Amino acid sequence: MQIKNRKLSLWFLALVIGVIFLAFSYLNSSFYINGNDEESIVQTIQSIDMFKKTSIEIIDIKDVGDERLVAFLSNNLSAYIHFIKDKYGNYKWSSAEKREEPLSHFLIPLSIRMDNHTNLFILTIATYDNEISKMELLANQHLFVEEFALYKNSATWTEMPNEEKNFSFDYKYYDKNGKLIENED
Structure with a gap:
């Protein structure tokens, strides 16, 4: 009877250790810095060398399938970060x-x-200092027109057409009075 109890105790101990290991693996993956929420997004951004010790302002978050795109300002400079969901559901x-x-x-x-x-997306970030009120983007034969609120931080996501793989881009910009800004080229 003692041998049977020992085997049962060992199996129970192995089961407990296995459950603890699985729970620890799952929970541990949730504690890494990731892109699951705005607070962890900021922590992740500030863990990257080029963004260490900078102020971060999240402007917009866009989820597409298992990917997350985040437009933000780093010390008032335009930036983005791209996340991909892992097997535990963390970005x-x-x-x-x-x-x-x-x-x-x-x-x-x-x-x-x-x-x-x-x-393929084109992210356009306009900061508070932006003086361009409108942009026309010609991507191959597709014309996209975007308007920007002046003196406001904003993000605009332009989704490129599915059927195309290679793009050539041409931009036209307009000032706050709607006048075309000439290129200095």
């Missing part, structure tokens, strides 16, 4: 970039093509 960052212009464009490819979505 892990894959890329980040920043620019110094008051109207900045970022070309963001998604890791996979999604149903009803392209795998």
